Amino acid sequence: MKDSIVQKITAQFPSSIVSVNEYRGELTILVKKQDIAKICSMLKGDNDLCFDSMRDLCGADYHRPDERFEVIYNLYSLKNHFRLRLKVRVEEQDLHVPTVTGVWKTANWHERETYDMFGILFDGHPDMRRIYMPEQFEHFPLRKDFPLMGIPGSLSLPHK
Amino acid sequence: MELERSGDSFLTSKVDEIIGWARKNSLWPMPMGISCCAIEMMSFAGPRYDVSRFGSEAFRFSPRQSDLMIVAGTVTYKMSHVVRKIYDQMPDPKWVIAMGACTSSGGMYRSYSVVQGIDQFIPVDVYVAGCPPRPDNLLKGLMEIQKKIARGEKPGQSEKIYIQESVAR
Amino acid sequence: MNSAPIDSKDKILYALENQDTTVTFDDPLENEMVLNMGPQHPATHGVLRLLVRLDGETIVSTVPDLGYLHRGYEKLAENMSYHEFIPHTDRLDYLSPLANNVAYVLAVEKLAGIEVTPRAQYIRVICCELARLASHLVWIGTMAMDVGAVTVLLWGFREREKIQDIWDLLTGVRFTTSFTRVGGLAQDISPETISAIKTFLEQFPASLDECENVLIKNRIFIDRCEGIGYLSKEDTIDYGVTGPLLRAAGVDHDLRRDQPYLVYDQLEFDVPVYYDCDVLSRFYVRIAEMRESYRILRQALDRLPSGLINTGNPKRILPKKERTYGKMEELIHDFMLVNFGINPPIGEVYQAIEASKGELGFYLVSHGEGYPWRLKIRSPSFVNLQALPPMLKGGMISDVVAVIGSVDPVMGEADK
Numbered sequence: 001m002k003d004s005i006v007q008k009i010t011a012q013f014p015s016s017i018v019s020v021n022e023y024r025g026e027l028t029i030l031v032k033k034q035d036i037a038k039i040c041s042m043l044k045g046d047n048d049l050c051f052d053s054m055r056d057l058c059g060a061d062y063h064r065p066d067e068r069f070e071v072i073y074n075l076y077s078l079k080n081h082f083r084l085r086l087k088v089r090v091e092e093q094d095l096h097v098p099t100v101t102g103v104w105k106t107a108n109w110h111e112r113e114t115y116d117m118f119g120i121l122f123d124g125h126p127d128m129r130r131i132y133m134p135e136q137f138e139h140f141p142l143r144k145d146f147p148l149m150g151i152p153g154s155l156s157l158p159h160k
Numbered sequence: 161m162e163l164e165r166s167g168d169s170f171l172t173s174k175v176d177e178i179i180g181w182a183r184k185n186s187l188w189p190m191p192m193g194i195s196c197c198a199i200e201m202m203s204f205a206g207p208r209y210d211v212s213r214f215g216s217e218a219f220r221f222s223p224r225q226s227d228l229m230i231v232a233g234t235v236t237y238k239m240s241h242v243v244r245k246i247y248d249q250m251p252d253p254k255w256v257i258a259m260g261a262c263t264s265s266g267g268m269y270r271s272y273s274v275v276q277g278i279d280q281f282i283p284v285d286v287y288v289a290g291c292p293p294r295p296d297n298l299l300k301g302l303m304e305i306q307k308k309i310a311r312g313e314k315p316g317q318s319e320k321i322y323i324q325e326s327v328a329r
Numbered sequence: 330m331n332s333a334p335i336d337s338k339d340k341i342l343y344a345l346e347n348q349d350t351t352v353t354f355d356d357p358l359e360n361e362m363v364l365n366m367g368p369q370h371p372a373t374h375g376v377l378r379l380l381v382r383l384d385g386e387t388i389v390s391t392v393p394d395l396g397y398l399h400r401g402y403e404k405l406a407e408n409m410s411y412h413e414f415i416p417h418t419d420r421l422d423y424l425s426p427l428a429n430n431v432a433y434v435l436a437v438e439k440l441a442g443i444e445v446t447p448r449a450q451y452i453r454v455i456c457c458e459l460a461r462l463a464s465h466l467v468w469i470g471t472m473a474m475d476v477g478a479v480t481v482l483l484w485g486f487r488e489r490e491k492i493q494d495i496w497d498l499l500t501g502v503r504f505t506t507s508f509t510r511v512g513g514l515a516q517d518i519s520p521e522t523i524s525a526i527k528t529f530l531e532q533f534p535a536s537l538d539e540c541e542n543v544l545i546k547n548r549i550f551i552d553r554c555e556g557i558g559y560l561s562k563e564d565t566i567d568y569g570v571t572g573p574l575l576r577a578a579g580v581d582h583d584l585r586r587d588q589p590y591l592v593y594d595q596l597e598f599d600v601p602v603y604y605d606c607d608v609l610s611r612f613y614v615r616i617a618e619m620r621e622s623y624r625i626l627r628q629a630l631d632r633l634p635s636g637l638i639n640t641g642n643p644k645r646i647l648p649k650k651e652r653t654y655g656k657m658e659e660l661i662h663d664f665m666l667v668n669f670g671i672n673p674p675i676g677e678v679y680q681a682i683e684a685s686k687g688e689l690g691f692y693l694v695s696h697g698e699g700y701p702w703r704l705k706i707r708s709p710s711f712v713n714l715q716a717l718p719p720m721l722k723g724g725m726i727s728d729v730v731a732v733i734g735s736v737d738p739v740m741g742e743a744d745k
Contacts, residue, residue, distance in 0.1 A: 023676040024439055052566055056679070058705040060694060074679055074692065074707070078566065078580065081587045085679065106569030109715045117403075129340050132396035132744065133273070134238050141272055141404060148401075148408055150272025155237035158244035158281050192369065194376055195398055195741050196423035199467070200504060203493075206486035221371040239376060239397045242368050268416065271401035292504055 001082055002027050005049060012042060018089075026085060033088040036073075037098040040086070043075065044103055051075040051084060054100070057110035059118040063144045068092045069118060073100070090120055099124040117142035176312055183227075184306040185215040190226035190250065192243060194233025197260040200292040201232045209295035214302060223249040228305065230298075231282075234262040236273045240281055247282050255308075255315045257301050258284045261291045283316035288323045297323050345380050345392045361389065366729070368397045374471065374733060375740030377714070386725050391718040395711075398744040406704035410670035411437050411511060412647070414704070419505040421689075421706065421742040424467050425460030427496070428684045429742075430509040435590060436680035436691035437511050441673035443645055448636040449513045450591045454629045455526070456499075456508065457591075457682070458622040462533075463492045464685035465619050472612070472734035473544060476553050484540050491529050498522045511671060512646035513639035523630065530626060537623075541616055554609040558720040558732035561606060568716040572687025572709055573618065574736065577611040579604040584683040596628050608735040645671055670699015686710055686737060708742035 006020055006029070016035040021028045031039055043051040056074035067089040075084045090097060099122040100107045111122045112131040119140040122128065129135065137154060139146055189211075191201055205211050205219060220226040223246045235243055247254070258278055261267035264287045266276030278284065285308065288301040304321045345363065362383045368376040376397035382389045402421070406414050418433040419426040431453050438445065445453075470485030493503045499522045500506040500515065508515050544550045560570075565578040575582055583600040585593040601617035603610035639646050647666055648659040675697045681690035687709025694703040713736050720732050 024442070024678055026679065028677070054569055055571075055681070055688065056690060056692060056705065056707040058692060058703075060703045060705075062702075072692070072705075074690070078582055083588075083679065085677075104569065105564070105567045106712060106715060109711065127344050129344065130396075132399040134396070135340055141401065146272070146404075148271055148404055155273070157237065157275065158241050160281050160283075196420050196505065198375070199423060203486060203490065206490070207483050208487075208490050221369075234398060234400055236397060236399055238399070239368060242397070246369055269400045269405070271405055273399050273401050294503065 001080065005029075005043075005084065008042070008046065008049065009039060013039060026083060028085040028087060030087045030089070033071075033090060033097050036086070036088050037100050037103065040073070040075075040100045040103045043084075049077060050079045051077045053078055054104040054106055054110075055083075057100075057107055057114065059114040059120055059142070061118060061142065061144050066091065069095070069120060071097055071114065071120060095120050096123050098122070101125055116140070119143070177310075180310045180312055184309040187214070187216050187228045187255075187302070187305065187309075188218050188220050188226045189216050189228040189230050190221065190223055190246070191219055192229055192231045192233075192246065194231070194235065194239065195262075197232035197262070197292045200295055201230060201259065201298065204295035204298050209299060211299065211302070214299070214306070216302065223247075224251065226250060227253065228255045228257065228302075230257045230259055231263045231278055232259040232292075234267065234269060235275045235278050237275060238273070240275050240278075243278070244281055253315045255286075255305050256282055256284045257286045257288060257298075257305065259288050259298060259301070260293060261289060263287075264289060267291060284320065285315060285318065286321045286323065293323070341380060341392060341394060345382055345390060360384075364726070374738055377733075377738065377740055377743075379717075379729070381721075381726065381729065383726060386727075388721050388724050388726060388729070391721050393714055393717055395714070395740075395744055398740045400745065402706060402745045403704055406701055408700065410667075410699045411701065412667070412670070414701075415509065416505065416507045419507055421708065421745070422464070422684060422686060422710070422739050423505070423741045424739060425464040425685050426504065426506050427456040427500075427508055428460040428464075428682065429689065430507060431457055431591075432680070432682040432684065432689050433691055434509040434511055435682065436678060436693050437671070437673070439680050440676065440678040440693050440695055441511070441645060441671055443512050443642065444640060445513060446637050446640055447592070447634050449638050451629050451633050452514060452518050452638075453509065454591050454593065454596070455518075455626060458626050458629070459492055459495065459526075461622050461685040462619060463489050465615050466492070468615060468685075468734075468737045469540060472731075472737070473550075475730045475734045476550060478544060478547070478550065481540050481543060484536070488533070488536055495522065495525050495529060498525055510639075510647060512642065513637075517638050518633075523633075526626070526630060530623065530630075533623060534620070537616070537619060544612075551609065553728075553731055554612060554735075555607060557608045557724065557728045558735055559607050560716055560720050564719060565606070565716070568719075569712045570687070570716050572683070572685070572713070573611055573614045574687070574713060574716075576601060577603050577614045578606040584681060584688060588681075590680070590682060592629075595632075596625055598625050608731055611735040672697060672699055681707065684709060686739065686742075687713060689742075706742070706745055708745060710738040710740070710743035711745075714738050714743055 013035050016031045018030040043049055053076045055076045058072050060070045069090040071088050073086040111125055114120050116130045116132050193201055258264050263278045266274055286301045286304050288297050290297055301323050308318055364381045364383055366379040368378045378394040380392045418429040421429045466485040466489045470482035473481035497503050500508040562578045565575055581602050598621045601614050603613050643662045648663055652659040653663045673695045677694040679692045681688045689709055690707035692705040693701050696702045
């Protein structure tokens with residue numbers, strides 16, 4: 001199962017896979033960010049693999065000088081009872097990733113949450129706005145340079 | 161309440177005390193149930209720790225019909241405007257119980273989006289500690305407010321009461 | 330509200346007005362109204378704000394607004410060790426706190442490669458199923474109260490008080506338990522607790538039948554629930570919805586059977602599946618799940634093996650507190666584990682369990698230190714709420730409450 005996934009992706013998108021990793025029985029594939037939407041729709045539409053359910057989409061801040069952020073996609077196949085993880089790396093200067101809302105509708109709110117917490121924009125998303133923090137909040141809380149206690153004055157309180 | 165028997169079928173007392181007795185035995189709470197403390201507040205109104213024996217059976221969700229607001233749950237900055245708006249809509253005299261650690265001081269959430277204590281924007285009368293407090297402790301908080309009403313104190317300006325020790329078992 | 334921003338109102342209304350409105354009606358009044366079911370509402374199960382665009386009494390479109398309980402869990406987790414985060418996991422799905430503890434600890438053990446003893450695994454199964462029963466008892470109470478039957482709320486809470494007494498005996502706390510530890514549990518189960526669980530289980534099926542018979546033979550309840558909140562099977566899978574909503578749409582999926590964790594592969598239970606995709610079939614699914622939990626609890630109690638709770642690996646698992654006061658090695662290990670943490674190897678892991686609302690998953694990234702580098706909580710209520718607008722479209726305003734009751738969101742985990 002794991003080999004057939006890697007083979008199929010390599011067959012259709014020969015230069016997209018950057019690395020394949022396996023840890024504690026879970027397969028993780030790092031791909032280039034331009035091809036992520038096409039790879040996802042191929043994985044969903046394939047009759048053998050059939051990854052029809054995306055369970056999670058999140059971001060992570062690795063605080064590296066190059067390719068600072070990562071976006072992680074956790075997929076699940078209801079037919080084969082198999083989990084897969086796809087990752088893409090995003091640079092700080094170019095915070096745009098193609099959206100996968102056209103493949104799975106559940107990506108809508110997950111991508112909004114990733115934008116709210118990290119500032120990563122998803123091209124083609126129908127409704128890109130904040131979901132947890134108030135609209136006029138200017139910072140991105142889960143980045144490593146945002147302090148835990150917040151920045152004083154960034155959120156307003158009512159008067160006593 | 162001081163009553164004097166004078167002759168047959170007469171009781172005399174002061175008007176303030178009769179009004180205070182009526183007010184304290186019919187406190188209608190408005191449950192501002194936000195998170196986990198709200199579930200303990202539901203069991204406080206449930207069959208075992210019955211609050212209707214204190215006269216507070218009618219949990220009015222409309223602020224215009226209530227006189228006690230029990231804030232139960234973590235108040236974030238986004239929610240604080242809503243809590244303040246509801247507090248402003250309640251008619252006087254209005255009392256506030258801060259239930260749980262999150263409303264008293266921010267609780268275990270020392271983070272960017274949680275208000276570290278609701279007394280930053282609302283005057284509070286009784287603080288009930290616990291995470292979540294047992295319903296017995298919340299009943300003790302309710303009884304302290306009843307004592308304050310019986311003494312004729314004004315809401316928001318009287319001495320703050322902190323319920324900390326465990327009452328149960 | 331003089332401190333309200335202008336931008337947020339405009340952006341939300343813009344999203345509301347621009348939704349696809351292919352529903353048309355011949356209404357001579359031709360007036361549309363935007364109704365705000367605000368964060369403080371008796372029936373929205375917590376602080377959920379719904380903006381509803383109405384054409385008379387018919388719903389044209391809906392936009393949920395979250396974030397009123399956003400406490401910053403993921404940022405907090407990056408600043409504390411793995412053990413310190415366990416009390417925070419209680420407050421996620423606060424109706425079933427033991428299940429969240431088990432899910433988080435399973436993820437950390439998978440990351441660090443720690444094995445757990447069979448006795449601890451069986452006790453964790455008992456905890457998960459009791460948590461599922463407690464959560465579904467609150468669900469049946471609040472959903473019936475929203476639809477109009479207030480009696481069932483008090484009966485549900487009466488049963489839940491008995492489960493909370495069991496938790497009091499087992500863990501020491503009524504509600505937010507923090508019972509599991511990395512590598513085992515906080516303390517062992519005593520014979521008194523086992524007999525209390527057995528006493529509870531003997532009278533539980535009769536109480537459940539009582540609650541159920543009040544509702545399913547009631548014409549009003551069935552009329553209010555049948556055919557409401559329809560979401561097709563393909564949409565349910567596409568929106569990532571899991572849990573009882575997925576099983577009420579005809580998909581035979583349960584993580585306890587398909588990707589077994591703990592000792593579920595050794596226990597016998599059925600997975601109830603209904604095919605109508607509406608509020609009434611979700612009701613039937615949850616009642617049947619309660620009966621299956623009863624079966625699992627019976628089997629787990631009968632097969633509970635004897636043995637230790639923790640394997641005693643001193644570099645990873647906290648030693649017993651009494652021994653740290655007398656022995657030198659335990660004191661050193663306790664100090665190192667509390668101050669510097671477990672230090673799992675570098676890697677990432679995703680572990681999910683079947684919680685009462687759906688699939689609760691934890692995604693952990695470790696860089697070899699005592700604190701996690703990234704913790705992501707995949708909460709089922711957050712994803713289930715995303716499927717709310719298509720369920721409500723075209724329905725009446727009075728059905729909103731019944732549909733939200735069937736989705737059963739808990740805002741503590743939806744807002745994290």
